[in-house]
Amino acid sequence: MSTRQDAMPTQTLSQVPPGMEDFVVGLIGMGDMGKMYARRLSSAGWRIMACDREEKYDDLIKEFSGNRNIQILRNGHLVARASSYIIYSVEAAAIGRVVAQYGPSTRLGAIVGGQTSCKDPEIKAFEEHLPDDVDIVSCHSLHGPNVDPKGQPLVLIKHRASDESFAKVETVLRCLGSKHVYLTAAEHDRITADTQAVTHAAFLSMGKAWHANTQFPWEGGRYVGGIENVKINLMLRIYAQKWHVYAGLAILNPEAHKQIGQFARSTTELYYLMLEGRRDELRKRVYAAKDKVFGKEGSPKWGGRPLLRGGLLDRFSLGTRREDEEDGKQPPMQNNHLSLLAMVDCWSALGIVPYDHMICSTPLFRLWLGVAEHLFRTPGLLDECLRVGIEDNTFRRDDLQFTIAACGWAECVSLRQFETWRERFAVTQRFFEPRFKGAVEVGNAMIKAVLESDLE
Ligand SMILES: NC(=O)C1=CN([C@@H]2O[C@H](COP(=O)(O)OP(=O)(O)OC[C@H]3O[C@@H](n4cnc5c(N)ncnc54)[C@H](OP(=O)(O)O)[C@@H]3O)[C@@H](O)[C@H]2O)C=CC1
Ligand SMILES: O=C(O)C(=O)Cc1ccc(O)cc1
16 A cells, blocks of 8 residues: 655644644545645645546556655555545435545545535435534635636635634645635525526537527638637637536536526527517616616616726627738627527526626636626617617527427426436537647637736
């Protein structure tokens, strides 16, 4: 069982306070998030013991051989029995099985938590399989593994813990530089369902719609301009990820089903209104949703300054310029933005005010809310959108496929069909795969620019 690393002394502790020198952070699951935590916590001086599945042991040993604060072990039993604070960073759908396996090996008096995106199954697993002497403090970094955690929300859930244990967890995680947000597991699931579930449903549906019409949206002149850049970049960003992250938070979060179902209904009903040319009804419905979500004229819920700076998004295009463009500025083609109208309609139907959730939001959500806000607060833009929705057939086929896709995801989620969800995702992921490399870089740059403008 001994490794080259066993013999190495740990690095000088930098951010570790007196009295916690022997504190060991255990990480079970060394995927994208587990590795991110391992790297950042170890850099701050914390001693890490980590494992993934046993077959990845040798690769992990090689990968972390240069880091003297990280010790790779063969399995979760070894991590659990030796660590002061154990973080499970595995697939949400696997948490029950993995905690059942390693939970009974937890060190006496240790603290245990999880990083999964949905807390209901995680907490149930802890309650069922952990010994009674173990404290439970869970967490959730509300961003992906390639985003700098500094300033991003980090949810902390003191589910069953002494003040002392909770303070220890905060001390450890403070090195991420995130904003600590204190919630219960149920509050966490409700808020993340409101923010993440519908956002993801929109981008997953866009990907399926473009795929169904076998088009790369950045080719050709229809999807050009700031809002279209966001759609394309974020859609690709999601399809470039692992399927289980999005399936888990949609299917396993009991609160998310309602949101995803309503998003499908909102999409369908708005599409019918457009298709049938019911101009007045469409306008009345969208403006009523605007009032509910963004506030009435004179008492808006948005801030004095828009979430997104004008022109910011135009910089992040995957498309190439047309040869006939002289000044490099191709005028965007007017779109009815069904996805954005449906999202706001969905929030309105469910009484969700997205600004109430900013403290617990992901960069992707803030960006997409910023785009919705831009559409609804820029004079003339919303009316233009509604006009296009009624008069213009350019986007009808894509909108039809978008509607079908939104309903397909909703059905899949409501029936808890993990395998079908995976297949639906994988087939579209393969379609877009050739463009992931460049696209993810552009998407990262876009998110970074938006985050930097948040701080200005
Ligand atoms: N990616 C993201 O943007 C974010 C993800 N999260 C959440 O964090 C968790 C981890 O996500 P992420 O790191 O992206 O996913 P990954 O798939 O990259 O990592 C999960 C890892 O856990 C491993 N694992 C599964 N079973 C065991 C086991 N019995 N023992 C040890 N390791 C095991 C998996 O192996 P294998 O692949 O072989 O199953 C995999 O390497 C998820 O619950 C996700 O919802 C939270 C915030 C952001
Ligand atoms: O920002 C998003 O919505 C992402 O897609 C990244 C992400 C995925 C899962 C999480 O639990 C938190 C963040």
